[in-house]
Each structure stands twice: as C-alpha cells, then as structure tokens.
Amino acid sequence: MPERKPPATVTILDVARHAGVSAMTASRVINGNPRVGAELRERVQASVHALGYHPNLAGRSLRTRGTARIGVLYSNPSAAYLNELMLGMLEQSSLSGAQVLVEKCSGLQSQRAAVQRLVEAGVDGVIVPPPLCDSAQTIGDLDQRGIPVVAVATATPLPEVASVRIDDYAGARAMARHLLELGHTRIGFIEGDPKHTPAQLRKQAFLDTMAEAGIEVPATHMVVGMFTYRSGLEAARQLLALEPRPTAIFCSNDDMAAAAMAMAHGMGLRIPDELSIVGFDDTPMATTLWPELTTIRQPVTAMGKAAIALMLERIRDRREGRERTPRHQVMKFSLVKRQSASAPAR
Known part of the structure; x- marks a missing residue:
C-alpha cells in the first residue's frame, strides 16, 4: 500500500x-x-x-527557553496592507511556536504608551511596520529598553536594526518606464506620506526616470497624498482638474490608486481608454477594482513571515549570548500588468 x-x-x-x-x-x-x-x-x-x-510550542531552538513573545506596533493607515502583513506574521509565528501581541498607536504619546504595554507584557522583541519603521523616536525608545527591533518596509534601514524590504526605487522606476513604453509623457504622480522613506524613494525614482527620458515634470503634476484612500481622492481631483490633464496617474500605493479610479469614474472618464491609472503594493484590492489595477507587487505576506523569522533569529541569539550584526533582507518585487493602463488615446 x-x-x-x-x-x-x-x-x-x-x-x-x-x-x-x-x-x-x-x-x-x-x-x-x-x-x-x-x-x-x-x-x-x-x-x-x-x-x-x-500551537507549536516546541519551537526548535526556543523549546528549552520558553515561547517567544513578539510585539507588533502599528499605525498604518492602509488596512489592506496591514492585513496582508499580519497574515504572514501570524502564520509564521504559529508555525514557529511564537506568540504575537499587537498594539495600535497614533501620536507620540500613544506610541510611548503602546511601547510600555508591550514591555509590561514581557515581549522579547518588537516588529515595526510602516510608517513607524522610520520613527527614530519609537526605535530609539525600544533600543534604550534593550528590546530588539525588526523594521518592515523602511527604505533606509539603520545598521543596528534588522529589516525586511523591497527595492522601492527600482520598483517605481519599473512602473515609470512601463508608462513611458506605453507612450505616456504627461504623467501625474500622487506621492505617499513625505515622512515615509519608501514614499521619498518612489517619488525620486519617478522623477529620475522621467528626466532620463528628457521629460520635465511640472510641479502641478506632483501631488502629495498620505497613503490613504481619502487623500487619494483629493490628489486625483487636483490632477484631473488640470488643462490639459495627465493621460496617466502613477499612485504611490493601491489605496490611492483606488481613490483615483473612483474620482475618474465619477467624472465619466473611461479607464484605460481616456486615463491610465497604476499603483504600488498589489494588495488584494488591486483585483477587486474595475478595471483591475496595474501595480508593483510587493510580497507583503512573505515580508510578514520574514519579519517573524528575523525576529526569532535575534531572540535566539540573545538567549544564547551571541551578538551578530542584524540582517537586512531585500525581497523581490514584480510589475503586474492588468487592465488599468494602456497606450494614451491619439
């Protein structure tokens, strides 16, 4: 048999x-x-x-030292992104026999209170997704308490803090080149939160790619968003009020791309016949939009798994008295071509 x-x-x-x-x-x-x-x-x-x-409480190297407790401190405005990240972290922590404690925060006082709650809960380390991955205050507070940190999706990782990310600059260049190859030259850009390093790199990559093509981007074609749907609505409204309006809009994340689509549909514009719209992240939202969104796939769930693995590695090192340089893991992105972008109308 x-x-x-x-x-x-x-x-x-x-x-x-x-x-x-x-x-x-x-x-x-x-x-x-x-x-x-x-x-x-x-x-x-x-x-x-x-x-x-x-739960797998054996946890290989952790079996003789007790279950690892990992804190997650978040203030991310994108529910779609956070959900994908948490799926990966929870799945990996379940397989590894670790516990995950999640704390939400907003302003500085809220962040300090959340850190204190995690400390009192006895966490062995804390994972900080964006935008807190770029908060020197939060990371410094955890470091002063002797708590190891893994930063997710920071574009400028600190040498002493383990991190997992993609190459945001290369990803944004790939999308900008795709729009140029389709024949677009009048492209609007909706930026993300200016304090978030990936937003800065995506913007710079777009401008550099356009400059290489010999195209000067007017200041009116660059509008600041905050990675939220609501900010995307206002940014798209500004871009679509221009004369002549852009033939394509590159949004720094999928939430803002969804908002730009909604604004365009409300104005009676046909996508992609009269306006191409592209995003960044490839959250599940990208395939629920009409038409489906062309975007850069950031492997968010896999990044969540990797963040837990990096944290468990740091916890094992500490428990076994080893001091090693924190690892920085760069994961692969991909350009996903769907129906929201095509050649501009002649």
Whole structure:
C-alpha cells in the first residue's frame, strides 16, 4: 500500500477562516487577550477544538527557553496592507511556536504608551511596520529598553536594526518606464506620506526616470497624498482638474490608486481608454477594482513571515549570548500588468 501522507498542519489562519473572524482576532483569543468579546471567543475556541489546532510550542531552538513573545506596533493607515502583513506574521509565528501581541498607536504619546504595554507584557522583541519603521523616536525608545527591533518596509534601514524590504526605487522606476513604453509623457504622480522613506524613494525614482527620458515634470503634476484612500481622492481631483490633464496617474500605493479610479469614474472618464491609472503594493484590492489595477507587487505576506523569522533569529541569539550584526533582507518585487493602463488615446 502507498505510504499515507501526514495530515496538513492546522494553522491559525485555518482557525480564523473556520470561525469566520480575522486572523488577528483568532490570535488574540489563542494568546489569551482579554479584549475579545465572549461570543467571538467562544467561536474561535470551538474552531480550535473542531480543527484540532495546537500551537507549536516546541519551537526548535526556543523549546528549552520558553515561547517567544513578539510585539507588533502599528499605525498604518492602509488596512489592506496591514492585513496582508499580519497574515504572514501570524502564520509564521504559529508555525514557529511564537506568540504575537499587537498594539495600535497614533501620536507620540500613544506610541510611548503602546511601547510600555508591550514591555509590561514581557515581549522579547518588537516588529515595526510602516510608517513607524522610520520613527527614530519609537526605535530609539525600544533600543534604550534593550528590546530588539525588526523594521518592515523602511527604505533606509539603520545598521543596528534588522529589516525586511523591497527595492522601492527600482520598483517605481519599473512602473515609470512601463508608462513611458506605453507612450505616456504627461504623467501625474500622487506621492505617499513625505515622512515615509519608501514614499521619498518612489517619488525620486519617478522623477529620475522621467528626466532620463528628457521629460520635465511640472510641479502641478506632483501631488502629495498620505497613503490613504481619502487623500487619494483629493490628489486625483487636483490632477484631473488640470488643462490639459495627465493621460496617466502613477499612485504611490493601491489605496490611492483606488481613490483615483473612483474620482475618474465619477467624472465619466473611461479607464484605460481616456486615463491610465497604476499603483504600488498589489494588495488584494488591486483585483477587486474595475478595471483591475496595474501595480508593483510587493510580497507583503512573505515580508510578514520574514519579519517573524528575523525576529526569532535575534531572540535566539540573545538567549544564547551571541551578538551578530542584524540582517537586512531585500525581497523581490514584480510589475503586474492588468487592465488599468494602456497606450494614451491619439
């Protein structure tokens, strides 16, 4: 008889899908977070029992030293990006036998309070997604407390802080070249949060690529957004009010691209016949838009997994008394061509 394959490992994502809740809620229940309501807690616990889910608390190198506790400190305005990142982190932490504690924050005082809560919870390290990955204040606060940090998606990683990212500059150049190859020369650009280093690199890559093509970009074609849908609406409104208006708009993330599409549809413009729109990140939103969005694929879920792996590596080193230079992992991006961009109308 052929050898039977062992059953697939049940992950925290399977539990979340079975219970009909988010992966973050499932994680909170499994990790004993008291903030989850009784009804949701019962649903998740029922799914844990039904699926036979067991956290891998052996955790290879961590098995003799106790379960690693990893904090995640976030203030990201893009729910789509954050959800993809958390899926990767929760899946990897489940497979590695680590616990993930998530804290949301906003202003500086809120950040300090969130850091304090993570410290009091006994975390072994903290992962900081964008935009906090570029916050010297937050990273410095954690460093002063002796807590290792992994920064996600910073374009200028600090030597002493482990990081995982893509080459934002090369990604934005690839998209700008794609628009130029389609025949666009009048291209509007919606920037991201100016304080976020990837936003700065994406903007610079766009300007450099246009300059190489001998095209000067008017200041009116550069509009600041904040990586949010609402900011994308206002930025697109400004660009589409220009005479003549751009034949293409390059948005620094998919949320703002979705907003630009909504604004264009509201004005009766046909995409891509009368206006091409492209984005950056390739979140699930990109394939729910009409037409589907041409964008740069940032492997966000895989970056979440890599962030957990880097953090566990740092925790093991500390527990075993090793001091090694933090690693900086650069992951591959890709240009995904869909239906939102084509040659400009003649």
